[in-house]
Amino acid sequence: MGRILFFLILAAVAYIFFKSWQRKQISGASGSSPREKVLHNPREVMYPCKHCGAYSPLSEGVMLQGRFYCGTEHAKLAGEKMVN
Numbered sequence: 128m129g130r131i132l133f134f135l136i137l138a139a140v141a142y143i144f145f146k147s148w149q150r151k152q153i154s155g156a157s158g159s160s161p162r163e164k165v166l167h168n169p170r171e172v173m174y175p176c177k178h179c180g181a182y183s184p185l186s187e188g189v190m191l192q193g194r195f196y197c198g199t200e201h202a203k204l205a206g207e208k209m210v211n
Contacts, residue, residue: 171184171185172184173185174195175195176195176196176198176201177194177195177196177201177205178196178201178202178204178205179197179201181197183195183198189202191207192207194207
């Protein structure tokens with residue numbers, strides 16, 4: 128009986144420490160720089176790549192001639208000419 132009680136108390140203490148650590152991690156993430164907040168906008172529109180069909184945010188992909196690609200490699204593979 129004593130061992131069961133010991134492990135229950137140990138589990139409760141571990142749970143409390145884990146939750147407090149988790150709250151610190153979440154509150155630390157919200158204090159990030161404004162640039163990081165812009166890059167990780169949760170409401171950013173996702174578009175499918177015309178080459179592979181994978182969805183990517185507009186800020187991470189390439190839009191050429193009205194077609195969206197998840198990267199420059201897929202734009203080149205699709206035959207798009209890259210203009211610098």
